[in-house]
Amino acid sequence: MKKEEAEEIAELLKDGKGDFTVAELTVGREELLESGIEEAHAADILKMLGRREEGGLKLAEIKSRVNACEQLSEKIKSELNEKLRAVRRRLSAEKLDAILRKVEAKYEEAKVEPREAVGIVAAQSIGEPGTQMTLRTFHYAGVGAIYITLGLPRIIEIVDARKKPSTPAMKIKLAGEYATDKNKAVQLAMEIEETFIKDIAKIEASPEDMSVWVSLNERELERRNIGREEVVAKLSGLSTGTKAGTKAGTKAGTKAGTNEKEHAVEIEETGAGRLRIPVQTKSYHELLRLEEKVSSKLAVKGINGIKRAIVRKDDADGEYIIYTEGSALKKVLEVPGVDFRRTTTNNIAEIAEVLGIEAARNAIIEEMMETLDEQGLDVDARHVTLIADAMTMEGEVKSIGRHGLAGGKSSVLSRAAFEVTVDNLLAAALHGERDELRGVTENVIVGQPIKLGTGAIELVARRSGGGSTQAKGQ
Amino acid sequence: MVEVAVKEEGKKGRRGKEEEEEKEEERVKKNYTKYEKARIIGARALQIAAGAPVLIKTEKMDSIEIAVEEFEKDAIPITVKRRDSR
Numbered sequence A: 001m002k003k004e005e006a007e008e009i010a011e012l013l014k015d016g017k018g019d020f021t022v023a024e025l026t027v028g029r030e031e032l033l034e035s036g037i038e039e040a041h042a043a044d045i046l047k048m049l050g051r052r053e054e055g056g057l058k059l060a061e062i063k064s065r066v067n068a069c070e071q072l073s074e075k076i077k078s079e080l081n082e083k084l085r086a087v088r089r090r091l092s093a094e095k096l097d098a099i100l101r102k103v104e105a106k107y108e109e110a111k112v113e114p115r116e117a118v119g120i121v122a123a124q125s126i127g128e129p130g131t132q133m134t135l136r137t138f139h140y141a142g143v144g145a146i147y148i149t150l151g152l153p154r155i156i157e158i159v160d161a162r163k164k165p166s167t168p169a170m171k172i173k174l175a176g177e178y179a180t181d182k183n184k185a186v187q188l189a190m191e192i193e194e195t196f197i198k199d200i201a202k203i204e205a206s207p208e209d210m211s212v213w214v215s216l217n218e219r220e221l222e223r224r225n226i227g228r229e230e231v232v233a234k235l236s237g238l239s240t241g242t243k244a245g246t247k248a249g250t251k252a253g254t255k256a257g258t259n260e261k262e263h264a265v266e267i268e269e270t271g272a273g274r275l276r277i278p279v280q281t282k283s284y285h286e287l288l289r290l291e292e293k294v295s296s297k298l299a300v301k302g303i304n305g306i307k308r309a310i311v312r313k314d315d316a317d318g319e320y321i322i323y324t325e326g327s328a329l330k331k332v333l334e335v336p337g338v339d340f341r342r343t344t345t346n347n348i349a350e351i352a353e354v355l356g357i358e359a360a361r362n363a364i365i366e367e368m369m370e371t372l373d374e375q376g377l378d379v380d381a382r383h384v385t386l387i388a389d390a391m392t393m394e395g396e397v398k399s400i401g402r403h404g405l406a407g408g409k410s411s412v413l414s415r416a417a418f419e420v421t422v423d424n425l426l427a428a429a430l431h432g433e434r435d436e437l438r439g440v441t442e443n444v445i446v447g448q449p450i451k452l453g454t455g456a457i458e459l460v461a462r463r464s465g466g467g468s469t470q471a472k473g474q
Numbered sequence B: 001m002v003e004v005a006v007k008e009e010g011k012k013g014r015r016g017k018e019e020e021e022e023k024e025e026e027r028v029k030k031n032y033t034k035y036e037k038a039r040i041i042g043a044r045a046l047q048i049a050a051g052a053p054v055l056i057k058t059e060k061m062d063s064i065e066i067a068v069e070e071f072e073k074d075a076i077p078i079t080v081k082r083r084d085s086r
Helices: A003-016 A029-034 A039-048 A059-090 A093-110 A118-131 A151-160 A182-192 A218-223 A228-236 A243-252 A284-296 A329-334 A348-355 A357-374 A381-392 A412-418 A421-431 A440-446 B002-007 B014-030 B034-049 B063-072
Strands: A137-140 A147-150 A169-173 A201-206 A211-216 A268-270 A274-278 A299-301 A308-313 A320-325 A458-461 B078-081
Touching: A059 A093, A118 A151, A118 A357, A118 A381, A147 A151, A151 A357, A169 A329, A182 A308, A182 A320, A201 A284, A211 A218, A211 A228, A211 A284, A228 A274, A228 A299, A329 A348, A348 A357, A357 A381, A412 A421, A412 A440, A458 B034, B034 B063, B034 B078
Parallel strands: none
Antiparallel strands: A137 A147, A169 A320, A201 A211, A211 A274, A268 A274, A308 A320, A458 B078
């Protein structure tokens, strides 16, 4: 299908969708028929609406939607027909049929049957390629060189369900003009990148006049689109003072004492973009503390946690994308100009929190497949999918560690079989633990068939003898 | 047979119930998994090896081969019980 066609269809569908609600969708059958919709379609639509016959209407919308659907199916049909015709030119009907049947058979073959040990197979299918992975690799995303943990450490990170990856990073896709205009994209990147005073100014502590000098860098200010007033405003929010006073105050439970020794800073603006911040209490200790505060704590602009933001042009479709070091999904999604539908982070816990558990499941799959791919390892997505499912099925992201899936209460015997056998058995005996002999290990220990594959099948006598003979033992 | 079951719906007699069970058996039989098939053939082969009468006419002498043939001819009076897995 051509791109224009696809866009056209998307437009049509959009017309129909948007602000659809069930109430608006209640339309009578008569109206549908009157508007020139075919009988069969009208029935379908009514069915979709829960067979409500009466109600308000947004006929135009429904009509356009139905039209769009029809057009789409027509297009798919013609597309397929074309392919079929092309194939038939070289193939007889029987041969085509044979091929299709073979494809179907292959598909059926690929399905796993009930009682298959899919978990073990998935574990092995990821474990073996894992042995071929580089132990420590870093990857540069683009010229700006953003480090991203990859390889085995990354896989371990994902499976461990860490709250924060060792190298958080985001891929921010842009909407509308931002995606096509480089300047706008760069501007947005600057808005997002967390900027500290030290990034835009030189900070010096001067013992001679007991003050901290901040020399603003005009070029950086302009590049990052920051006004001098903003900087001054930020700086004046500072306060100096000893922590001792604060602590004593809270400990004593008196609120009054808290600010006793804290002073708001005074800022003197001198020429040439230099700011002077005098220290209130004349002590070198205070001076150094103030310098430290100014240089490390004060963010002038940007989103907390985004250490760096780099704009890169996507090779595939030429749109500009912002890559960041550091991640703050929730805040970034709120920034106007960010396409919140396509923006992602490699922090799975964050995705689970902001977008929900299903999104987290997809993120796990995506991240794992990506790291495996990057190492040139071809692992079937279904193994990864199974792991992601197991990790997320409880509604929160759970880790898989040495003792299996977190929270899964493992049996006494399987624990004893794994580590410190005697200790485990002794502790279990003291606490009067029970073992239901559900798992594989337990059954192996007691010498029973395991509940997997052939071992999980329960045989019974058949009442009716099959085709040729009568059953025995009836 | 099927019609009878449908007609007697509501006041299911013993006959209806039995037929239902048969239908269920029929359904299961058609969809044996590879593990179920292996278990059935294995169990039957063991019986044959222990001297049970063979239920089909065959030239074969190997118990497993006989069991396989019996399975294919649907002559083995064994089926599986499927429970909801825990």
